[in-house]
Amino acid sequence: MAPSKMRAAQVVEYNKPYQLCERPTPKCGDHALLIEVHAAGFCHSDLQVLHGQFPAQLPLIPSHEPAGKIVQVGSQVQGPWKVGDRVGVLNFKNACKTCVGCRQHLRRKNCTDPRFCQNREMAGFKHDGAFAQYMLADPDTTVHLPEKVSFEQGAPLMCAGATVWGALQKLKPDVKAGETVAIVGIGGLGQLGVQFAKAMGYRTVAIDNRAEGRKLSMEVSEKLKPDLVVDSSAPDAGDKILDFTSGEGLAGIVVCTDSIQANAWSLEQLGNGGVMVPVGLPKDKWQFDSSALVFRELTIRGVYVSGTVDVEEMLKSVAEHAITSHITALEFDEIPDLISKYTDKAMKGRLVVKIK
Known part of the structure; x- marks a missing residue:
């Protein structure tokens, strides 16, 4: 049985450091799972939460x-x-099953999906998340974690992995194995994206100006290394991509940055009929060249974080191909200093807090 009290870190005031505290352990309802958290990742969205961009x-x-048990x-x-199952937990939970989003998904897919529920709970955004010893999970958005995948490696897969995996799935069926796909912005998402793309059989280009x-x-x-690495700030960056693709341009491109300039540049690297999936969410609107979009019949395809079925497939690929994130692990007591570590220019990969 879980203890009545647990350690946690919380946002008490926007733009202020996280505060360590003691909170009551959440009660497990009839339709829920109680998870002992072993590791919890830090995402750019968490910084946005701290800045108040998702008021709660x-x-x-x-x-x-x-990730936990x-x-x-x-x-x-x-x-x-x-009890004892190793699991990862996705963000959205507790679909109401009656709203427009739930009804639409039920009609189209024969099931509900909390991602599209208008009344969903959002752990870590609007409702309590994973910087605690225990948390509640919805069985519909919980996945089994393969034994080969550690808790520290599993945690970032619940958002970073699920997001970029979902973006790569959106290239289908237009982009076939053997064609050339680029990942733009090589951080926590991008490094996973390069490995996923290689595992999926794409010729893979890694692009970053850093x-x-x-x-x-x-x-x-x-x-799982990329077939080509390109500095997007170099004057000959576009020429290198054209040379690598025999003058055709990229078949697909996944953009893991919210830079408006990077997204506009990325669209220009596509060949005829190419597909672009932007992942980052800029504060201002994207700006794309309408001529390129129309005369090359390009597709810009939106993507949400993957649902349970796709994440389970992702985890199989992770285990099969030994896909890993570059992890910087922190202890629980280091959470108040986490933001300074995350914003350090030398930081790369993903920050993960060891909760247990």
Whole structure:
């Protein structure tokens, strides 16, 4: 049984450091899972939460990238869940099953999906998340974590991995294995994106205007390294991509940065019929060349974080191909100093807090 009290970190005031505290352990309802959190990731969205870009009632326990073990299963929970299971937990939970979003998804997919529910809960954004010893999870958005995947590696997959995996799935069916796909912006998402793209059979180009990002793209196993690394700020960047693709341009491109300039440049690198999936969310609107879009019949495709089915497929690929993130692990007591570490220019990869 879980103790009545737990350690947690919370946002008490926007733009102020996280505060360590003691909170009551959440009660496991009949339809929920109680998770003992072993590791929790820090995402750029968490910084936005701290800055108040997603207004919520404070105090709030942040982080939406948890991995841990089930310690209690609600009496009405259906499915293959038992105490001791190693799991990861996705952000959205508790679909109402009656709103427009739920009804549309039920009609189209024969199931509800909390990602599109108008009344969904958002752990780490609007509701308590993973910077705590325990958290509640929705069985519909919980996934089993393969034994080969550590908790520290599993945590970033619940958002960073799920997001860039979903973006690559959006290239289908237009972009086939063997064609050339680029990942722009090599940080926590981009490094995973390069490895996913290689595992999916694409010729893969890693693109970043930072030397740190280009170096990070190569810090993976030999079979998952990109086929070409490009400095997007170099005058000949476009020429290198054309040379690599025999003058055709890219078949697909996934952009893991919110830079408006980088997104506009990325669209220009596509060949006829190419597909672009932007992942970053800029404060201002994207700006794309309408001529390129029309006369080359390009597609810009939106993507949300992956749902449960796609994440389960992602985890199989992670285990099969030994895909990893560059991790900087912090202890729980270091959470108040986390932002300074995250914003350090020398920082690369993902920050993960070891909760247990």
